[in-house]
Amino acid sequence: MNEEGHVYRVSGTLVIAENVKNAKIGDVVHIGEQELLGEIVRIIGNKVAIQCFEDTTGLRPGEPVINTNKPLVAELAPGLLGQIYDGLQMPEKKLFELTENPFVRRGYKLPPLDYDKKWEFIPEFTVKKHINEYVKLEKYRVKVGDKVEEGSIIGSTQETSAIEHKIMVPYGIRGKIIDLREGKYNIKEPIATIELPDGTKKEITMLQYWPVRKPRPYREHLPLTTPLITGQRVIDVFFPIPKGGAGAIPGGFGTGKTVTLHQLARWCDADVVVYIGCGERGNEMADVIAHFPQLKDPRTGKTLSERSIFIANVSNLPVFARESSIYMGVTIAEYYRDMGYDVALMADSTSRWAEAMRDISGRLEEIPAERGFPAYLAERIASFYERSGRVVTLGHPERIGSLTIMGATSPPGGDFSEPVTSTTVRFIGTLWALDKELAFQRHFPAINWLMSFSKYAELLEKYWARKDPKFLKLREEALTVLEEAAKIEEIARIVGEKALPDDQRQILLTAEILRHGFLYQNAFHKVDTYCEPPKQIKMLSAIMQYHEWTKRLVKEGNVTIDEIRDVRISVTTPEGEVKQTLAVTELEKVRMVKGTDYIDELMDKIKEKLDELAEKHGVIL
Numbered sequence: 001m002n003e004e005g006h007v008y009r010v011s012g013t014l015v016i017a018e019n020v021k022n023a024k025i026g027d028v029v030h031i032g033e034q035e036l037l038g039e040i041v042r043i044i045g046n047k048v049a050i051q052c053f054e055d056t057t058g059l060r061p062g063e064p065v066i067n068t069n070k071p072l073v074a075e076l077a078p079g080l081l082g083q084i085y086d087g088l089q090m091p092e093k094k095l096f097e098l099t100e101n102p103f104v105r106r107g108y109k110l111p112p113l114d115y116d117k118k119w120e121f122i123p124e125f126t127v128k129k130h131i132n133e134y135v136k137l138e139k140y141r142v143k144v145g146d147k148v149e150e151g152s153i154i155g156s157t158q159e160t161s162a163i164e165h166k167i168m169v170p171y172g173i174r175g176k177i178i179d180l181r182e183g184k185y186n187i188k189e190p191i192a193t194i195e196l197p198d199g200t201k202k203e204i205t206m207l208q209y210w211p212v213r214k215p216r217p218y219r220e221h222l223p224l225t226t227p228l229i230t231g232q233r234v235i236d237v238f239f240p241i242p243k244g245g246a247g248a249i250p251g252g253f254g255t256g257k258t259v260t261l262h263q264l265a266r267w268c269d270a271d272v273v274v275y276i277g278c279g280e281r282g283n284e285m286a287d288v289i290a291h292f293p294q295l296k297d298p299r300t301g302k303t304l305s306e307r308s309i310f311i312a313n314v315s316n317l318p319v320f321a322r323e324s325s326i327y328m329g330v331t332i333a334e335y336y337r338d339m340g341y342d343v344a345l346m347a348d349s350t351s352r353w354a355e356a357m358r359d360i361s362g363r364l365e366e367i368p369a370e371r372g373f374p375a376y377l378a379e380r381i382a383s384f385y386e387r388s389g390r391v392v393t394l395g396h397p398e399r400i401g402s403l404t405i406m407g408a409t410s411p412p413g414g415d416f417s418e419p420v421t422s423t424t425v426r427f428i429g430t431l432w433a434l435d436k437e438l439a440f441q442r443h444f445p446a447i448n449w450l451m452s453f454s455k456y457a458e459l460l461e462k463y464w465a466r467k468d469p470k471f472l473k474l475r476e477e478a479l480t481v482l483e484e485a486a487k488i489e490e491i492a493r494i495v496g497e498k499a500l501p502d503d504q505r506q507i508l509l510t511a512e513i514l515r516h517g518f519l520y521q522n523a524f525h526k527v528d529t530y531c532e533p534p535k536q537i538k539m540l541s542a543i544m545q546y547h548e549w550t551k552r553l554v555k556e557g558n559v560t561i562d563e564i565r566d567v568r569i570s571v572t573t574p575e576g577e578v579k580q581t582l583a584v585t586e587l588e589k590v591r592m593v594k595g596t597d598y599i600d601e602l603m604d605k606i607k608e609k610l611d612e613l614a615e616k617h618g619v620i621l
């Protein structure tokens with residue numbers, strides 16, 4: 001009889017082991033001679049079920065199983081930014097260099113962080129102070145004798161040129177600082193000593209651990225009041241997400257989930273970005289590993305890796321490693337939130353994560369619920385999105401951090417009623433519903449403006465009212481036009497557009513300009529890829545102004561839509577040639593022109609021509 005922990009049976013990546021010491025659910029174990037990593041998922045008498053994170057080929061009954069007695073943890077310290085990890089925090093770049101193949105990992109155990117690298121630790125740091133939506137940087141200095149508690153910041157190190165990494169007192173520790181060591185240290189060397197209330201002395205390093213499945217604690221949840229600015233018009237104007245909000249982007253095959261999430265990662269005004277590529281195609285990830293570190297951060301001109309972390313799980317890895325990537329990503333994101341940063345997390349696609357759950361549940365022979373997904377699917381999805389929020393962190397000084405979570409789902413066949421999408425929709429506040437019809441017409445981002453929503457829009461009203469008093473009215477009017485146009489289009493489908501009365505055709509015309517000139521945004525066009533909020537408002541007011549003018553022409557002057565559509569203005573091409581073009585077309589093209597001056601010029605020209613038309617019909621605009 002083997003009294004030591006050992007493999008009893010192997011079925012795929014599910015390993016049944018016997019006599020594993022002190023087994024608890026969630027404990028990480030080393031399996032077999034190769035020390036494969038696994039996690040205990042169930043205990044049955046003296047046997048345990050282990051989900052192995054790696055390929056179990058060749059593993060035999062009788063091989064040893066050793067309990068590390070620790071849950072799956074994230075290592076949190078300076079050096080995280082710019083990394084590309086898998087779901088177990090193995091650095092993929094290093095693996096790639098070592099194996100020249102991101103998909104071979106069996107047997108390789110690499111530390112998540114560089115334990116030798118020295119970081120300049122200083123007992124000083126800056127923290128954002130929020131006064132309404134204004135942010136001021138405040139400087140602090142820590143000294144021996146200061147009282148600290150869990151979450152208190154005791155100093156910092158400049159992790160990248162973009163991010164000052166705050167060193168925080170780990171969870172469960174409070175007391176008085178009795179030693180502070182300014183200077184260059186690696187993340188395992190002590191930089192401070194804290195005397196606990198019972199007199200024991202605790203050395204603090206720049207490295208701390210956190211079990212990934214457990215949300216990191218905070219003091220208090222705050223209302224969401226500031227939008228995450230993304231530079232994507234349809235999102236910022238119509239379906240905004242606030243800093244600390246949760247959003248979902250469901251879309252069938254090839255409808256633009258990845259491009260949209262990449263756009264958000266590149267352009268959103270978060271301080272730190274965590275991007276989880278969860279089991280998408282292998283070559284997509286290999287591509288990411290090669291290119292991600294060099295991507296330019298459009299705002300700072302430096303590389304994007306100075307403020308981002310990538311979690312990449314390729315589909316060739318066992319499913320369980322995919323399942324953990326969501327937790328790994330969100331834990332790292334919370335850690336930066338706790339420093340007082342605005343963090344944005346994107347997960348592409350959470351469906352792959354849910355499929356991993358289904359797979360594991362199936363192997364454990366649990367009773368399945370809808371479409372084979374486990375009964376706890378909703379609970380898991382809810383607890384993922386619930387880790388978003390805007391919070392007052394633990395410790396001193398008082399600071400606010402936020403974590404915005406945006407997840408894609410890939411409903412098979414584009415059917416949004418499938419369990420993962422329909423469940424996700426219950427727990428998020430912003431929905432960007434990707435429409436395969438729009439994608440087919442190459443209208444991008446293919447966010448359907450009738451099916452999408454933002455429950456946060458009301459919360460952001462105060463913010464917008466302060467920024468630009470016209471904004472809310474413009475948004476409301478534009479949405480109304482789009483909704484009315486949808487109804488009119490239904491009729492037009494039967495009778496034909498030309499048979500409609502001109503007042504209805506006028507609404508269709510505005511909707512068309514909104515679609516082509518505002519909602520459409522080309523991620524690959526050098527100007528259009530990012531639209532700054534003042535330009536968004538300027539564009540929207542121009543279109544809605546045009547709407548007002550043409551409405552009056554139709555109503556008061558009986559001008560036909562065909563006449564209005566035919567209004568031409570003269571423009572000078574970049575080659576210096578003057579030509580006559582349709583006003584509507586020019587209005588739709590402002591998205592590709594840098595800045596906003598051009599919009600004023602264009603509107604003056606359009607007004608002049610419309611005035612002429614008005615005069616002919618006895619109307620004054």
Ligand SMILES: Nc1ncnc2c1ncn2[C@@H]1O[C@H](COP(=O)(O)OP(=O)(O)OP(=O)(O)O)[C@@H](O)[C@H]1O
Pocket residue numbers: 251252253254255256257258259260410444445446521522523524
């Ligand atoms: N904003 C955009 N601007 C221009 N083109 C876009 C945009 N969004 C998507 N596309 C086009 O659509 C294609 C598919 O997009 P993407 O790969 O993001 O889809 P997906 O939903 O992630 O697909 P999959 O289901 O395969 O993961 C892109 O290669 C690109 O040509």
Ligand SMILES: [Mg+2]
Pocket residue numbers: 257258259280348
């Ligand atoms: Mg994709």
